[in-house]
Amino acid sequence: MEFALRMNGIDSSPIRKAFELARSIENPINLSIGQPHFPCPPNIIEAMNQAAKDGKTAYTLTGGIPELKEAMAKKYISGNGISYAHPDRILSTSGISSALFLLFNALVNPGDECLVVSPYFLMYPAMLKFYGAKLLTVDESFGPADLEKFKTNKIKLIIFSNPSNPTGKVLSKEQLHALANLAEATGAFLISDEIYELFDYDKKFYSIGKDYEKTITLTGFSKTYNMTGLRLATILAEKEVIQALTTLQQYTVVCAPSITQWAGIEALKTDMSSYIQDYKEKRDFVYDSLKDHYSLEKSGGAFYFFLKIPIQDEEFIKKAVEKKLILVPGYIFCESKNFVRLSFATEWDNLKRGMTALQELASRL
Numbered sequence: 567m568e569f570a571l572r573m574n575g576i577d578s579s580p581i582r583k584a585f586e587l588a589r590s591i592e593n594p595i596n597l598s599i600g601q602p603h604f605p606c607p608p609n610i611i612e613a614m615n616q617a618a619k620d621g622k623t624a625y626t627l628t629g630g631i632p633e634l635k636e637a638m639a640k641k642y643i644s645g646n647g648i649s650y651a652h653p654d655r656i657l658s659t660s661g662i663s664s665a666l667f668l669l670f671n672a673l674v675n676p677g678d679e680c681l682v683v684s685p686y687f688l689m690y691p692a693m694l695k696f697y698g699a700k701l702l703t704v705d706e707s708f709g710p711a712d713l714e715k716f717k718t719n720k721i722k723l724i725i726f727s728n729p730s731n732p733t734g735k736v737l738s739k740e741q742l743h744a745l746a747n748l749a750e751a752t753g754a755f756l757i758s759d760e761i762y763e764l765f766d767y768d769k770k771f772y773s774i775g776k777d778y779e780k781t782i783t784l785t786g787f788s789k790t791y792n793m794t795g796l797r798l799a800t801i802l803a804e805k806e807v808i809q810a811l812t813t814l815q816q817y818t819v820v821c822a823p824s825i826t827q828w829a830g831i832e833a834l835k836t837d838m839s840s841y842i843q844d845y846k847e848k849r850d851f852v853y854d855s856l857k858d859h860y861s862l863e864k865s866g867g868a869f870y871f872f873l874k875i876p877i878q879d880e881e882f883i884k885k886a887v888e889k890k891l892i893l894v895p896g897y898i899f900c901e902s903k904n905f906v907r908l909s910f911a912t913e914w915d916n917l918k919r920g921m922t923a924l925q926e927l928a929s930r931l
Contacts, residue, residue: 572696595891595920597908600731602792602869604841608792613832615790617825626821629812630658630800634827638785638800638832646763646773648783648802657808657817658822658830660797662761662786666693668811668818669723669801671781673755674699679719681748683708683726685733685872685900687759690725703901706735710744721754729762729771729867732899732907734849736770737864746778755807761786761799762868767846770866780804789868791833796826845869848910848917855921859928869911872896873924876931878903885930889923 583802595922613731617623629635635653642651659665664688674680677697684703691701702719706726724745728737737745742758749756758774758781786799790822799822801811815821852871853864861874875882883906886893896905910917910925 571624572698575657591887591890591892592702593890595889595916597910597912597917597920598892599872599893599909599911601794601911602789602841603912604792607833607836609836610793610829610833614796614825617828622824622828624826626824628816628821629808630656630822631824631827634658634830635746635800637831638802639835641783642773642775642783642802646783648773648774648925649750649776650779651788651802655802655808657803657811657815658827659799659801659811660819660822661788662759662784662799663689664797664819664822665784665786665799665801666690666759668814669755669757670694670697671818672807672810672814673723675722681719682718683719683730683737683745683752685730685896685905687727687731691812696919697836700820706733706737708741708744710740710747713748716748717751719752721748721752723757725757725759727759727761727808729765731762731765731868732870732894732920733863733916734865734868734870735863736766736768737772738770739772742796743773743777746774746781749778749780753899756780757782759784761789762822762898764790764842764885765845765869766867767842767849768866775802782807787830787833790838791836793805793826793829793833796823796829798822798826821827845910845924848914851906851917852910852921853902856924856928859925869909871908871910872899873906873908875906879906882906882927885927886923889898889927891920891923891927 635656638656639651639653641649670693674697678699679702680694682700683706694701716751745755763771775783783802788794849865862871865871879897883895894907897903
């Protein structure tokens with residue numbers, strides 16, 4: 567059986583493999599999962615159920631129901647400080663993954679140079695390779711001077727997650743402005759993936775779209791409200807970009823799930839502060855538990871730590887599995903094999919077991 571050549575550049579995600587491994591272990595300590603452990607708030611579920619009962623199960627407009635786009639415009643203005651947000655600049659789609667699929671299809675040609683902040687969400691380099699782009703990277707610790715070398719490149723797009731998956735890094739305003747300046751100098755599209763924006767434990771998150779109007783801002787409902795399987799995200803961009811993406815969506819995704827869009831409106835009204843506070847406490851607990859055993863930066867957002875380890879990640883993963891501990895290897899997020907990703911989106915008992923296992927592993931390395 568012969569598949570398209572572009573399929574040679576992608577493989578099954580090691581994160582999914584970690585999920586399968588967890589299923590095969592009795593009572594595993596699963597710290598690999600990249601989704602919230604709490605249930606989707608009941609008012610959001612009720613809104614979705616009511617939409618179904620009201621018969622709102624047909625195709626919606628390709629760009630999304632007007633009510634959701636209007637609610638998102640208000641959210642971008644009041645929550646992110648993006649004054650120019652307007653429903654005409656917003657597209658609703660089926661999750662951030664679909665948003666990226668649309669963007670890469672619409673923007674990337676074979677041979678295009680694309681800059682990714684590293685460590686990165688594994689889908690960025692995988693899909694760029696799928697479309698034949700040339701991957702450029704800059705470490706997330708960069709300063710403005712580190713971007714100067716890219717100003718002579720013909721960069722097509724710049725993409726990053728903020729806060730970061732996998733490190734929890736929250737980019738500073740100075741770093742974001744430097745990326746925007748590079749985008750302006752090179753003509754690149756600037757894509758800010760802000761799916762973890764509410765998981766901002768030290769109040770340092772900043773939407774670069776507030777200052778740079780050409781930003782393509784991605785907002786997801788999956789992580790914030792545990793709607794991962796309900797598939798909903800929005801894209802805020804210039805009208806010309808939204809028009810192109812909407813046309814492409816007509817021939818691919820068609821529209822975001824109808825009843826999920828109505829649930830999204832209710833989600834925007836939901837106070838998630840108690841959930842965020844719980845994760846902040848878990849963030850602090852993980853850091854205090856591991857800071858004397860591993861080299862790690864304190865996570866500023868999302869719900870991950872990126873642990874530097876003294877042996878290669880795959881070997882470390884095997885040793886962890888012997889303790890029923892499931893982690894994700896770091897090589898899928900960067901070019902180094904000396905890291906593992908840990909998710910603290912789990913119950914307290916499970917997290918405490920995980921910290922004990924990691925401390926015991928550190929003592930034997």
